[in-house]
Amino acid sequence: MAQDSVQQEPSTAPATRARDLLPTVVPALVVGVAASLLLVGVSRAAEELQDVLWQNLPDALGVGGYSVLWMFVMLVATGIAVGLVVWKVPGHAGPDPATTGLEAPVLPPVVLPGLLLATAVMLAGGPSLGPENPIIAVNVSLAVLLGTRAFPRTQEHGWVALAEAATIGALFGTPVAAALVISEALTGRQVRGQLWDSLFAPLVAAGAGALTVSLVSRPSFDLDLPPFGRPGWADLLSSLAVASAGALLGLCAVYAFPYVHGAFRRLRHPLLMLPAGGVVLGALAALGGHLTLFKGLDEITVLAADPGGWSAGQFATMTVVKLAALLVAASCGFRGGRIFPAVFVGTALGLCAHALVPGVHPAVGVSAGVLGVLLAITRQGWVSLFVAAFLVASPGILALLCIASLPAWLLVTGRPLMQLRPDGTSAR
Structure with missing residues (x-):
C-alpha cells in the first residue's frame, strides 16, 4: 500500500506528434x-x-x-x-x-x-x-x-x-x-x-x-589562448575570485545605468544627447586607446594573442574604460546591444588577473571574467556560461565555470537589470 501511494501518476500532457512538428x-x-x-x-x-x-x-x-x-x-x-x-x-x-x-x-x-x-x-x-x-x-x-x-x-x-x-x-x-x-x-x-x-x-x-x-562569414568567437589542461585547486580558486570580481564590476555599471541615462535624458533632444555621448566616448577612447572602441570582438583576439603584451595597469585601464564606454553608449541613445562589449570587459579583467598573479591561467582568467561580467550585465545564466566556455573551448574549463557561477550568481540575483522601464527606473 505504501509503495502504491508513492507511485507517480503518468503524465496526462498530450505528446506532440511528428506530423504536427514537420510543417x-x-x-x-x-x-x-x-x-x-x-x-x-x-x-x-x-x-x-x-x-x-x-x-x-x-x-x-x-x-x-x-x-x-x-x-x-x-x-x-x-x-x-x-x-x-x-x-x-x-x-x-x-x-x-x-x-x-x-x-x-x-x-x-x-x-x-x-x-x-x-x-x-x-x-x-x-x-x-x-x-x-x-x-x-x-x-x-x-x-x-x-x-x-x-x-x-x-x-x-x-x-x-x-x-x-x-x-x-x-x-x-x-x-x-x-x-x-x-x-x-x-x-x-x-x-x-x-x-x-x-x-x-x-x-x-x-x-x-x-x-x-x-x-x-567567419566565426565571431575565435580566441587562441594558451591551452588549458586538467584543472587544479589553484584554478578553482582563481575562477571563483575572478568571476566574483567580474560580477561586482558589472553591477557597478548596472547601478549607474539609470543615473547616467537620466543625465543624458535631460538634454531632451537626440541631436544633443548622442553628440554629447560621442564627446564622452571620445575622451574615454583617448584614455583607454583604440582597442576600447567598437563592439570588441576583433579587439579581444588582439588581447588574447599576446596575454603578456600589456601590464596589469594597462589591462585594468582598458577594463574600466570599456565598461564606462558601454555604459555611456547604452545611456545616450546609440542603438546596440551589450553582450559583445561586456565580453571585452571580462576578457580584459581576466588578463589583468593573469598579469597581477601569473599563477592565474589566461584561459581561466578570461572565461571566469567573461562569466561574471555577463551575469551582471545580462542576467542570462545559460548564455553567460555558454559564452565564457565557448571562448576557451576546453572540457576542463566547464566544470570550473559551473562552480564559479554559483557565488557570482548569488551576487547578482535579485539585483536590478541593465535595462530600464519606460519611466527610467531599473527593471528587475
Whole structure:
C-alpha cells in the first residue's frame, strides 16, 4: 500500500506528434537563413564603412587613424549622424534602446529602416555596443509581419521565437546558445508536451542561422589562448575570485545605468544627447586607446594573442574604460546591444588577473571574467556560461565555470537589470 501511494501518476500532457512538428521545418529554415543573411549584410556594410572612416579617410587627410584627435572627431561625428537618423528618419530608429533587451518588441515596419541605418552607422563609428539587440528586433518584426501574412492562422509568438533563435544562433555561430536562451525563457511558463517539442522549430531556425553564417562569414568567437589542461585547486580558486570580481564590476555599471541615462535624458533632444555621448566616448577612447572602441570582438583576439603584451595597469585601464564606454553608449541613445562589449570587459579583467598573479591561467582568467561580467550585465545564466566556455573551448574549463557561477550568481540575483522601464527606473 505504501509503495502504491508513492507511485507517480503518468503524465496526462498530450505528446506532440511528428506530423504536427514537420510543417514547422520549412518556415523555420526560411527564417533562419533570412535572419542570418540580414545580420551578415548589416555587419559587412558596417565593416566597409568602418574601413572608409578609420583607414581611407584619415590616410587621405594625413591624420593618424587612431590618433586621439581622430578618435574624438569620429565618435562625435557618429553621435551627430545617429542623432540625425533618430530625429529625422521615420520611426525615429525605434524605442529608447535602454529599455530593450534580447527579448525584442515587435516594431512597426516604418521603424525598421531607420533602426538598421542607426545600427550600421554606430557599428562603423566606434561606440562600444554590439549588433544583437537591434538586429533581433528587426528580424522579429519582419518574421511576424511576413509570417502572419503568409500563414494567417499562425500565432505571433511562434514567429518571434523563430526569429530570436535564428538571430542568436547566427550571432554566436551555434544553435546551442539559442536553445539555452529559449529554454531559460520558457522557465515558469506552461509548456505543452515535452520541452524538446517547444524547442524543435526554434532549433531548426537557429541551426540554419548558424550554418548560414559559418558558410558565408567567419566565426565571431575565435580566441587562441594558451591551452588549458586538467584543472587544479589553484584554478578553482582563481575562477571563483575572478568571476566574483567580474560580477561586482558589472553591477557597478548596472547601478549607474539609470543615473547616467537620466543625465543624458535631460538634454531632451537626440541631436544633443548622442553628440554629447560621442564627446564622452571620445575622451574615454583617448584614455583607454583604440582597442576600447567598437563592439570588441576583433579587439579581444588582439588581447588574447599576446596575454603578456600589456601590464596589469594597462589591462585594468582598458577594463574600466570599456565598461564606462558601454555604459555611456547604452545611456545616450546609440542603438546596440551589450553582450559583445561586456565580453571585452571580462576578457580584459581576466588578463589583468593573469598579469597581477601569473599563477592565474589566461584561459581561466578570461572565461571566469567573461562569466561574471555577463551575469551582471545580462542576467542570462545559460548564455553567460555558454559564452565564457565557448571562448576557451576546453572540457576542463566547464566544470570550473559551473562552480564559479554559483557565488557570482548569488551576487547578482535579485539585483536590478541593465535595462530600464519606460519611466527610467531599473527593471528587475
